[in-house]
Amino acid sequence: MIKENIEQVESNIAKACARAGRNRSEVTLIAVSKTKPIEDIQEAIACGMTEFGENKVQELTHKMEVIGTDVTWHLIGHLQTNKVKYIVDKPLLIHSVDSVKLAAELQKEAAKKQTECKILLEVNVAEEESKFGFHYDEVLAAVQEIAAFPNVHIQGLMTIAPFVENPEDNREIFAKLHKLLLDIKTRNIDNVNMSVLSMGMTNDYMVAIEEGATMIRVGTGIFGERNYNI
Ligand SMILES: *Cc1c(COP(=O)(O)O)cnc(C)c1O
Numbered sequence: 001m002i003k004e005n006i007e008q009v010e011s012n013i014a015k016a017c018a019r020a021g022r023n024r025s026e027v028t029l030i031a032v033s034k035t036k037p038i039e040d041i042q043e044a045i046a047c048g049m050t051e052f053g054e055n056k057v058q059e060l061t062h063k064m065e066v067i068g069t070d071v072t073w074h075l076i077g078h079l080q081t082n083k084v085k086y087i088v089d090k091p092l093l094i095h096s097v098d099s100v101k102l103a104a105e106l107q108k109e110a111a112k113k114q115t116e117c118k119i120l121l122e123v124n125v126a127e128e129e130s131k132f133g134f135h136y137d138e139v140l141a142a143v144q145e146i147a148a149f150p151n152v153h154i155q156g157l158m159t160i161a162p163f164v165e166n167p168e169d170n171r172e173i174f175a176k177l178h179k180l181l182l183d184i185k186t187r188n189i190d191n192v193n194m195s196v197l198s199m200g201m202t203n204d205y206m207v208a209i210e211e212g213a214t215m216i217r218v219g220t221g222i223f224g225e226r227n228y229n230i
Contacts, residue, residue: 073091
């Protein structure tokens, strides 16, 4: 089933890229394997997947240990400051930096371990109360502050759009985040690289690609529904 699912997602990505006049190579597909067993990840690897996303630090570090780092790992869930020490020296992209305080903790631990870390800033574009992330209007000031942290490197922006029946309803949100990314990019801030736009999940990744996503995070569409009760 995973193989067929990946083929379906790939075909949808190709269609969305074609509609937007984009090249397939501009979009990185992250398989979101949270709650799924190691065997599912291995099956996805056998189908050619090379990027995996997890939302919990403990689950991520465990899976990294078992699977290894020939594949690329992404932390996409909320990160508590007290967990930073467990992941700061791991080769991964942290999509979910949602406060300057968290970035400062990453700087502190990265300096201590003489390592560097790559991050995205999570933006709560839709201003949903239940979600983490910077307010849209705070992002530029946060980027400027975090840019001064020598061991922390901003690579771009991420958002989790609302769950909607019709993915078209999220188009404006994706377009708005893309605009912010371009605004920040033109400022050429030292130690800031605005090359990654992480947006779009199973329900809405095609619209996200049409609006400029460079990373899409697909869980259910690849691994099937998640069961949180087992
Ligand atoms: C779970 C999760 C996803 C994947 O969600 P699906 O709807 O299953 O594709 C993507 N991004 C984040 C941040 C998530 O937590």
